[in-house]
Amino acid sequence: MIASLPSTDTVLVTGCAGFIGSHVVEELLRSHNAVVGVDNFSTGRMENLANVIEDSRFSIQRTDLTDTVAFRRVLEQVRPSAIIHLAALVSVPQADRDPDYNFRINIEATHVLAETAAKLGVRRIVMASSAAVYGDAHQGALHEDLMPCPLGRYGAAKLISEQILAVAARVGGASASCLRFFNVFGPRQDPSSPYSGVLSKFVDLGRQGKALTIFGDGEQTRDFVAVRDVARACVAAALESEARVEIANVCTGAEVSLNSIATMIQRLVPDLPAPVYLPARENDIKRSCGNPDRARTWWGFEAKAPEKALQDFLVGALGSSGSPNWCDRLHKDAA
Known part of the structure; x- marks a missing residue:
């Protein structure tokens, strides 16, 4: 109680x-x-x-x-x-x-x-x-x-x-x-949810062997x-x-483009079709990157470098060849 x-x-x-x-x-x-x-x-x-x-x-x-x-x-x-x-x-x-x-x-x-x-x-x-x-x-x-x-x-x-x-x-x-x-990502982010972020949706498409859908030219960046x-x-x-x-x-203080993430996923799932590009969505922010200095000064907080964190997540989610069991691992913490 x-x-x-x-x-x-x-x-x-x-x-x-x-x-x-x-x-x-x-x-x-x-x-x-x-x-x-x-x-x-x-x-x-x-x-x-x-x-x-x-x-x-x-x-x-x-x-x-x-x-x-x-x-x-x-x-x-x-x-x-x-x-x-x-x-x-x-x-x-x-x-x-x-x-x-x-x-x-x-x-x-x-x-x-x-x-x-x-x-x-x-x-x-x-x-x-x-x-x-x-x-x-x-x-x-x-x-x-x-x-x-x-x-x-x-x-x-x-x-x-x-x-x-x-x-x-x-x-x-x-x-x-x-x-x-x-832009927060990691285990337990439900790709089927309408609230889910772009990364979990990309991973879900990669698992299914489907082409990634990118709105705009893919050069928009996010601080993951x-x-x-x-x-x-x-x-x-x-x-x-x-x-x-x-x-x-x-945040991390680093920008990563959606095209860069698509490339990471295609390396893990070599047979994945090329991304499908659709018109940009209204009010979609082109560039997003934060300055992390204040959190570092106040609490000594520093996030993991995005390239390493993203690569670790994608390997755990998709494996080296797009393992279909990614969803089970996605809902568990890595050891």
């Missing part, structure tokens, strides 16, 4: 059964923290928690953050020392199609969390923000002092949530870390960061002792 967990060292993780959340739970347990997870399982999966479900330090609550009464009740029961807030609507197109739901889950839930945490004396909130707040900034590595200019409702909601937490902290609430994730590195950043921010409001990129 929740009440049996010690409140002094408990971290609450929203979205705990998701792709990123499950890795964060594992990282917290490795750091000897008790963890309470919250998830409504709309996109999260119980099998993502297979490595931790039997751990006595871990407990899970099936709760929807848009049910504000139920969510407040969980927070009041747990009284965590810190919260890592990962639950969100992560589909950019769906956020534009359903702005009301985007508001409820990506803005209102953050407000409820911030206000309830302040009343309960929660020490720290870490929120999953996004590089989407920068929009299509035509510059080099994006740094946190740039003027945000989100292109759609998803990025706007993340920016508003950052401001909600910052203001709450300044008027006596929990200190806040808003981590702007760039491994999910285990993202989990380390979340935990470092949650356990930091200094009380401050902070915004930090979680």
Whole structure:
């Protein structure tokens, strides 16, 4: 039961059964923290928690953050020392199609969390923000002092949530870390999900021996960061002792083009047909790369070099010849 967990060292993780959340739970347990997870399982999966479900330090609550009464009740029961807030609507197109739901889950839930945490004396909130707040900034590595200019409702909601937490902290609430994730990849990213990233979709097509679909010329770049590195950043921010409001990129500082990834996959699956190029999508960002200096300065955090991390992931997912068992390995951690 929740009440049996010690409140002094408990971290609450929203979205705990998701792709990123499950890795964060594992990282917290490795750091000897008790963890309470919250998830409504709309996109999260119980099998993502297979490595931790039997751990006595871990407990899970099936709760929807848009049910504000139920969510407040969980927070009041747990009284965590810190919260890592990962639950969100992560589909950019769906956020534009359903702005009301985007508001409820990506803005209102953050407000409820911030206000309830302040009343309960929660020490720290870490929120999953996004590089989407920068929009299509035509510059080099994006740094946190740039003027945000989100292109759609998803990025706007993340920016508003950052401001909600910052203001709450300044008027006596929990200190806040808003981590702007760039393109996260790794085990447990479901390629069949409409919310999935380009890399897992490429791998799924490679497994099936189908041509990769690339929108635009393939020279668009992304800053791909491994999910285990993202989990380390979340935990470092949650356990930091200094009380401050902070915004930090979680990225590698390196750009990788979609054509480069296609080439990596074709080397692993030599019989794969040539990529199919389709017209570029509206509002598709041409270039995305973050500046990682702030996270390195504050927490000594440094992500794995993207070329090595990507190659390790693709070999594990596809094998040296496009092994059809990639999906089983994709949902397990490498040894």
